[in-house]
Amino acid sequence: IHEPHFPNSVSSMSVDIHSLQKQIDELSTFSDTPAPSVTRILYSEKDVLARRYVKNLMRLSGLSVREDFVGNIFGLWEGYEPELAPVSTGSHIDAIPYSGKYDGVVGVLGAIEAINVLKRFGFKPRRSLEVIMFTSEEPTRFGISCLGSRLLAGDEALVKSLDRTVDNQNVTFFHAARSADYANDQEELSSVFLKEGSYSAFVELHIEQGPILEEEGISIGIVTAIAAPASIKVDFEGNGGHAGAVLMPNRNDAGLAAAELALAVEKHALESGSIDTVGTVGILNLHPGAINSIPSKSHLEIDTRDIDEYRRNIVIEKIHQSALNISQKRGVKLLDFKIVNQDPPALSEKSIVKAMESASQELNLTHKKMISRAYHDSLFMARISPMGMIFIPCYKGYSHKPEEFASIEDITNGVKVLALTLAKLSLH
Numbered sequence: 001i002h003e004p005h006f007p008n009s010v011s012s013m014s015v016d017i018h019s020l021q022k023q024i025d026e027l028s029t030f031s032d033t034p035a036p037s038v039t040r041i042l043y044s045e046k047d048v049l050a051r052r053y054v055k056n057l058m059r060l061s062g063l064s065v066r067e068d069f070v071g072n073i074f075g076l077w078e079g080y081e082p083e084l085a086p087v088s089t090g091s092h093i094d095a096i097p098y099s100g101k102y103d104g105v106v107g108v109l110g111a112i113e114a115i116n117v118l119k120r121f122g123f124k125p126r127r128s129l130e131v132i133m134f135t136s137e138e139p140t141r142f143g144i145s146c147l148g149s150r151l152l153a154g155d156e157a158l159v160k161s162l163d164r165t166v167d168n169q170n171v172t173f174f175h176a177a178r179s180a181d182y183a184n185d186q187e188e189l190s191s192v193f194l195k196e197g198s199y200s201a202f203v204e205l206h207i208e209q210g211p212i213l214e215e216e217g218i219s220i221g222i223v224t225a226i227a228a229p230a231s232i233k234v235d236f237e238g239n240g241g242h243a244g245a246v247l248m249p250n251r252n253d254a255g256l257a258a259a260e261l262a263l264a265v266e267k268h269a270l271e272s273g274s275i276d277t278v279g280t281v282g283i284l285n286l287h288p289g290a291i292n293s294i295p296s297k298s299h300l301e302i303d304t305r306d307i308d309e310y311r312r313n314i315v316i317e318k319i320h321q322s323a324l325n326i327s328q329k330r331g332v333k334l335l336d337f338k339i340v341n342q343d344p345p346a347l348s349e350k351s352i353v354k355a356m357e358s359a360s361q362e363l364n365l366t367h368k369k370m371i372s373r374a375y376h377d378s379l380f381m382a383r384i385s386p387m388g389m390i391f392i393p394c395y396k397g398y399s400h401k402p403e404e405f406a407s408i409e410d411i412t413n414g415v416k417v418l419a420l421t422l423a424k425l426s427l428h
């Protein structure tokens with residue numbers, strides 16, 4: 001009979017911080033932009049190299065490794081009751097252009113190290129433990145955020161839409177997936193869907209990507225909810241023409257329509273009635289992009305979020321209304337207003353929040369409950385499994401830029417809380 005093997009003197013759990021730091025640094029070298037920035041795009045040559053690096057680390061930790069058709073990578077440590085639903089943990093390693101080396105990576109390399117910590121300790125998992133590296137949490141290449149975890153959670157409409165999705169070099173999704181040895185068709189993609197109950201719990205370790213923990217000198221964030229993200233693609237079309245010859249009253253400038261809509265996004269977010277509403281126009285392209293040619297086409301992509309889904313949806317409505325008014329007023333055609341995703345928020349499972357809190361307590365780490373304003377793979381794993389997230393502080397809350405930084409002490413604290421939380425959930 002297996003009495004629970006439990007790390008009783010948790011303080012002696014040891015994290016190999018030098019190897020972990022070295023791995024974070026090595027992984028960051030698989031990048032399409034020069035250090036200290038990191039750019040690692042779905043199915044690119046650097047992404048494939050980074051995947052190989054992670055699979056190798058999983059194998060070195062004695063995990064049995066498998067991949068699904070969209071490229072989610074799983075590393076399993078079988079428990080002594082392998083028929084029970086496993087406990088899973090993980091995050092992503094893809095990186096948006098010119099970003100940092102900790103976003104997502106801490107939750108993948110840190111999860112593998114958490115397994116090493118438990119093995120070093122002689123812990124025997126009851127429920128198997130599975131580390132997941134999710135494919136493409138960032139929307140960079142095909143405009144879809146959390147592609148891997150959305151598919152694990154099951155999304156037929158997404159599989160269909162991928163069949164006609166191309167990136168900005170006009171490469172189709174399936175051509176890119178095939179080039180990285182993953183899915184060839186929709187049927188293989190649908191085989192990725194997981195059944196409800198596949199996991200008894202999912203826990204993600206991630207940098208906060210906000211300033212609160214550092215400002216308040218708190219070591220661990222216990223996430224209680226993840227904000228509701230949405231993204232919209234908009235295309236305007238006007239007549240364009242010669243910048244010198246066309247007089248102002250005769251213009252229908254698609255560039256100015258986009259600029260006015262971008263300001264409207266800011267206005268609607270500011271006037272939502274809550275500080276929790278945000279709106280960003282991170283992509284704004286003008287065609288033909290010549291100084292002396294009036295933009296005949298404009299393409300903008302809008303990211304808007306809120307912890308309150310209803311309030312966020314009102315902002316989306318107002319943005320749509322503004323786009324129609326601007327096109328009317330300026331005689332510019334609104335070619336397309338496409339809501340790419342409009343996701344509900346997710347709540348963490350109470351029992352997992354408790355496990356993370358008691359793990360922090362037992363490790364004598366200060367901690368606080370908080371919401372995540374960034375989205376994560378946890379947002380979609382919450383659709384098929386009880387979910388929890390552990391935050392660690394990051395320098396000035398910087399993220400999605402090369403100055404992103406988390407100290408090895410904070411990463412070590414996060415790994416220990418993750419290891420102890422996984423141990424508790426595995427014995428549950």
Ligand code: HGY
Pocket residue numbers: 103137138139373374375376
């Ligand atoms: O944008 C986000 O919230 C995530 O970091 N990709």
Ligand code: MN
Pocket residue numbers: 001002003
């Ligand atoms: Mn035993």
Ligand code: MN
Pocket residue numbers: 103138400
């Ligand atoms: Mn990110």
Ligand code: MN
Pocket residue numbers: 092103104137206375376
């Ligand atoms: Mn992330």
